[in-house]
Structures are given as C-alpha cells and as structure tokens.
Amino acid sequence: MGAAGLPQWLTMDFKSRIDLFRDAIGFEGLGDAQIQQIGGLSFTKGFSKGAIVFSESDACNYFHLVAKGLVKVSLVSYGGNRITYLLAGSGEPLNLVGPFSGAPRPLCAEVLEDALVVHVKREDFTTFCYENPAVMHNIIIILGRAVDSANSRILDMMEMRVEQRLLRVLLTLYRKFGKTLDFTSIELAEMAGTTTESTLRVMARLRQSEIVQTRRGQIQILQVEHLERAGSESMWI
Amino acid sequence: MGAAGLPQWLTMDFKSRIDLFRDAIGFEGLGDAQIQQIGGLSFTKGFSKGAIVFSESDACNYFHLVAKGLVKVSLVSYGGNRITYLLAGSGEPLNLVGPFSGAPRPLCAEVLEDALVVHVKREDFTTFCYENPAVMHNIIIILGRAVDSANSRILDMMEMRVEQRLLRVLLTLYRKFGKTLDFTSIELAEMAGTTTESTLRVMARLRQSEIVQTRRGQIQILQVEHLERAGSESMWI
C-alpha cells in the first residue's frame, strides 16, 4: 500500500518546491521570503495510482499539496455512496481545513495518476498561517467557493436531469483537462451524483450522437459546443 | 423596505454588544481587550419580519452578526428553486466569506422573526481579523463544517427518500428550537430539498401517525423518538 515498493522517486529539490509554492493555490500574494520559508518546511512523498494519501479515520498531521499527478478527494456515506469533492492537480491543496482542526474529516484522498505530494507538518503549517494572515484570507475565499459549489450541486440534484448533470461534469473536466479524459464511468457517476448504470446509459446516447467517443477508462470529447449548450457554467471541483 | 417605517428600536448599548460578541460563534478564544475592540467597531440595525438583510446582487460592505431574532440565508437557482443554507439566531454570523472577498455572493438573507443585526464595516472587520488570526482560524473551522454539511446534503439527496430527509430536518430544528417550530411547509421544503406538495403529503402522514401536530405556519413535535429513529445525525444549518 501507499508508497511501499515504489522506486525511490526523485524528491523534488528545494528550488522546484519553491516554484511549486509560488504558483500554488492558496499562497497568492506572498513575498519571496515567505515562499522560501514554507518551501523549507516542506518535504515530498511519492504515491502510485490507487494509493491513499489520507482517509476518513486519519487524524490530520500534515498539510498536503499536490506537486505532480492527480488526486481525488471524496466522501462516502454509510450507504456506500460516494461523491467526489475535489480533483487536485499540480499546485492544488488537498486539505485546507484539517490542519486547523487537527481532527479527522469524513474525506478520503485517493491517487488517480501517479503523484508527488508535498507535505508540511501541521504545526509548521498553522504557525506559518498565523504569521501570514494573507494565506488564511486565501483559504477562506477558497472554502467560500467550495461551499457555493456544493450548494449548487444540491440545486442541480433537484432540478437537473442526470443527462444535464453529466454534461456539466464533462464540460468541467474538459475545461480542466482538455478533450481527452481519463476517467471511468464510475468516476463520472461520483461527480454527477448518480449511479454507474445511468451514467453508462447517458454515455451510450452521447456516443450514438457522436458527441463523445469512449474507450475503456477514457472519453474523447468530439463536440464541445454540445456541452456548452447545456449550461455554460462549469462546476468547481 | 428593510427597516423603513420601523419604530426606532433600541440600539443595543455597548455592554450588550460586548456580551454578544463574547459568546458569538467565530469569536471564541479572544481576550477582553479584543472583544471590546470589535464591539466598539459595531453598530446595530433593526429589521422586521420579511425584510432583506442582504441579497444576491449586493456587494458586501458589512459583516453581519445576529443579535436577536432569526434570519434565513438561502440560495436560489435560475429555475426558481431555493434551498436554505443557514438559519442564524442570536450570536450567529450571516456572512463569513463576504467580508474577505468583498464581491457579492449568490446568497440572500431574509428575516424570519423580527431581528436585531449587528454590523461591522468590512474593512474594520478584516483589519480586526488580520490582527487576530484566531478569528480567522475559527472561521476556517466553521466553513469546513459548512462544506461537510453541504456535501452530506448531496449524499442525502442521492440515497434518502423525501420522508427521511424531512425527518432529519425536523430533528435538526427540534434540537435548535425545541418542540414548537414556527415554519411553513414551504420553508421545510427548502431545507429538505424537495417540493411544497411532497412536504405537505409527508406532513399529513406524520400528522395521522400522531408524530406531529400542525397549525398554519407552526409544527408541534409529539414523538421525538420517531425523529431520532430515522437517523440520529442532525444537519448543520
């Protein structure tokens, strides 16, 4: 599990980590000295596809920032349903609240593409934030967006059909990753808030209309216009 | 509209405002000096039932904290659907993100019971927060809860029936307000994420089972056990 058995991946050198933090989400508006400070407090760890960065039961001991690869943060219910809350690529943080509460949160972070994740010890991170309120300011803005996004998804569940929700998901993914999407229908279902079967049925329709083209674990978007027609607003994931 | 035509309500005196802030959500862990400082920056305004404290299009110029009464913060979709995001009573803030972003947010705050709302100018509030990172820490924790709550509601929409969702809403309201709930079925529907008609139908069933008793705009809970049986977890609203 985890990074066990991995080749000893390059730990990023200091300069690369600095560059990462400089452009990372949540660290806007910091001076060079501060960027160097937080960079110096960080270290990296490699994870291969399928590995778990943290899970529901874990107390939060580190702040995590994705440096390379892709990590999915999701939420499971007692009934076994799962929704994805966040898809974090390079420069995107995984847990903005955890370091402040320290308590475990009902979230699970799973690696979708082999990833390099930067760690900062919880205390180091919070101390740094207290000394740089601008970072906390940024975090509050980001969490505000997350709340808005989640609330929009509730409204979407009420008034949009599965097909529309899936189109919105595809549009969002297209804007983030381009025309080639490496996701399974299971993963799409978790983003749209529906079942695998319903997703598959919709995808079959879209394929017949030549709006998309599918392979095992991959979707090619052929007609972007059709996605934009069904709701030009994308989600925040 | 708004406070127009109201009797000149008592503006709270300094000491009352201090007491309010001392116990207010988000201001835990401050010293007396800080409490006095933020109290000194605040002033109050009265709103009668039905008044709008702020709405979607308003830029955010003030931080708002409810001192008395009850205020509902909700979110409307283009389709006209509305969900309640927050029910704020005494000591509960209305807008934790707005003061930091300054931008208008897709939220609307409406007064359910004649209310007294404390205002702090946006700049005063953010300056105060920068000087007291503990407050920003509190805000981050609160927003984390809000995100979790919204995500849970998405899962509830997926796997729970309307009846179960309404029972959860009733349980939540019971824990916050007691056995007598002054809400219309429309308002319940906005909390459970369903339609008025469906809510009415469920309420009719619950009334026949003598679990609740209803009057126009009021619900009396008769069997608390029945609510707790259907999911002991309440929501965060």
Added chain:
DNA sequence: CGCTTGCTTGATGGCAGTCAACTCCCGTGG
C-alpha cells in the same frame, strides 16, 4: 489463462415532481 474490473443492456417498479382545483386563514383597505 483465469480473475478482476469496467462496460453494456433489458426489464421493472416506485418515488416524487408536476399540474390542477379547491379550501381556509388572515390581514388590509375601502
């Protein structure tokens, strides 16, 4: 070459959203 995981499709049933019609309560203004 088997097994796991993903994909596919059919059949079925029920929940709840929608439309519609009507009553009742209450406040307001003439």
Added chain:
DNA sequence: CCACGGGAGTTGACTGCCATCAAGCAAGCG
C-alpha cells in the same frame, strides 16, 4: 364592518425518470 385577495395548506391524478436487479460481454493484468 365587510369584502377581497393573497398566501398557506390540501388532495387527486398522472407521468416519467431513474434506481435497482440481473445477466452477460470485454479487456487488461498477474
């Protein structure tokens, strides 16, 4: 004081989406 209107509540009928169960196929990996 009464009439009126609007908002809340109530109920019936209908429909259709989609979750669920089920069965089988395909592909990739060890």
